[in-house]
Amino acid sequence: MSETVMRAVQFDRAGGPEVLRVRDVPAPTPGSGQILVRVRAASVNPADILSRRSRIGGFPRGTGMDYAGDVAAVGPGVDDLRPGDRVWGFLGTGRRPVGAAADYLIATRDQVAAAPASIALVEAAALPTVGLTALQALRTLRLHDGDRLLVVGASGGVGSAAVQLGRAMGAAVTAVAGARSGDLVRDLGADRVLDYASIDSHAPEQDFDALIDCHGGSISRYRRMLRRSGRGVTVAAKGFPFALLSRVLPGPSIGVVIVKPSRNDTQALTRYVDDGHLRPVIDTTYPLAAIQDAHRAVETGHAHGKRVIDLRALPPSRG
Ligand SMILES: NC(=O)c1ccc[n+]([C@@H]2O[C@H](COP(=O)([O-])OP(=O)(O)OC[C@H]3O[C@@H](n4cnc5c(N)ncnc54)[C@H](OP(=O)(O)O)[C@@H]3O)[C@@H](O)[C@H]2O)c1
Numbered sequence: 001m002s003e004t005v006m007r008a009v010q011f012d013r014a015g016g017p018e019v020l021r022v023r024d025v026p027a028p029t030p031g032s033g034q035i036l037v038r039v040r041a042a043s044v045n046p047a048d049i050l051s052r053r054s055r056i057g058g059f060p061r062g063t064g065m066d067y068a069g070d071v072a073a074v075g076p077g078v079d080d081l082r083p084g085d086r087v088w089g090f091l092g093t094g095r096r097p098v099g100a101a102a103d104y105l106i107a108t109r110d111q112v113a114a115a116p117a118s119i120a121l122v123e124a125a126a127l128p129t130v131g132l133t134a135l136q137a138l139r140t141l142r143l144h145d146g147d148r149l150l151v152v153g154a155s156g157g158v159g160s161a162a163v164q165l166g167r168a169m170g171a172a173v174t175a176v177a178g179a180r181s182g183d184l185v186r187d188l189g190a191d192r193v194l195d196y197a198s199i200d201s202h203a204p205e206q207d208f209d210a211l212i213d214c215h216g217g218s219i220s221r222y223r224r225m226l227r228r229s230g231r232g233v234t235v236a237a238k239g240f241p242f243a244l245l246s247r248v249l250p251g252p253s254i255g256v257v258i259v260k261p262s263r264n265d266t267q268a269l270t271r272y273v274d275d276g277h278l279r280p281v282i283d284t285t286y287p288l289a290a291i292q293d294a295h296r297a298v299e300t301g302h303a304h305g306k307r308v309i310d311l312r313a314l315p316p317s318r319g
């Protein structure tokens with residue numbers, strides 16, 4: 001690799017999107033067992049917003065947890081990937097000086113896998129965090145063919161992956177989404193759509209075998225929609241207190257899922273994409289210079305697809 005300096009987004013204090021800066025920093029070199037990835041694109045996730053607002057963890061801090069790109073170099077002991085290979089992955093939620101919103105990143109074994117061949121890298125970057133979260137949550141639910149699955153927050157990143165993966169696993173999917181997202185979630189494979197704004201007037205009781213909650217609000221209400229034998233999980237931190245409480249309440253208990261990097265699971269996502277079962281849903285693609293705008297969009301909490309940072313896109317010219 002000839003470059004010694006690269007662009008990376010960093011911030012020096014907790015705060016709003018305005019603390020994010022695109023800086024020149026030293027490009028990393030891969031150590032033993034590490035892979036140097038030239039990042040083509042990274043996505044913005046709600047956890048990036050939490051990290052940016054948090055005083056806990058050192059500074060300067062980077063942003064971005066998932067990416068797609070190609071291998072630039074490998075360290076000693078890596079013999080299953082070669083320079084030029086198309087890869088993608090999830091770095092985990094740990095706080096680090098440089099994240100995925102950078103020209104290059106260092107990945108370890110569990111943080112990298114072959115990227116899907118059937119979609120562009122800029123599209124693929126939308127999927128690792130949300131796809132792994134949905135996959136690991138659905139696995140916890142032990143879905144059986146024909147199970148009735150309720151997905152709350154179905155138009156968001158995790159929800160849109162859960163609708164598609166749930167369907168691929170043989171479930172009949174009912175999506176809870178906002179009014180403007182009905183067509184989107186039907187198109188992803190939901191058999192039925194319930195509007196979260198009016199759920200109380202038309203929610204069926206004890207009708208579902210499985211629940212994945214990707215919003216965290218009103219989770220006790222959604223739990224009542226589970227059969228007594230039903231299984232539920234939430235991935236949203238807002239839902240964690242009720243999930244713990246549900247263990248001592250009569251009725252189905254709600255589990256908590258926290259996504260972990262996994263090469264096997266990332267490879268499974270690659271197969272789901274290449275088999276046509278999973279596709280990314282992208283709202284907007286931004287150049288690196290517009291990272292503040294991407295964070296502003298994600299922190300509204302109203303997603304109609306992912307916000308992706310394209311590292312090779314040029315900023316719009318000012319005229
Ligand atoms: N535990 C983990 O490891 C893990 C991993 C990834 C994400 N998460 C968490 O999971 C949550 C979802 O992440 P994400 O990436 O999918 O977020 P996202 O893309 O921002 O999606 C949020 C979704 O919530 C929906 N929503 C808003 N208000 C709602 C309401 N009152 N009832 C039901 N749905 C509502 C939004 O729909 P509208 O746009 O129609 O309002 C949107 O589809 C976040 O809290 C995130 O931090 C946790």
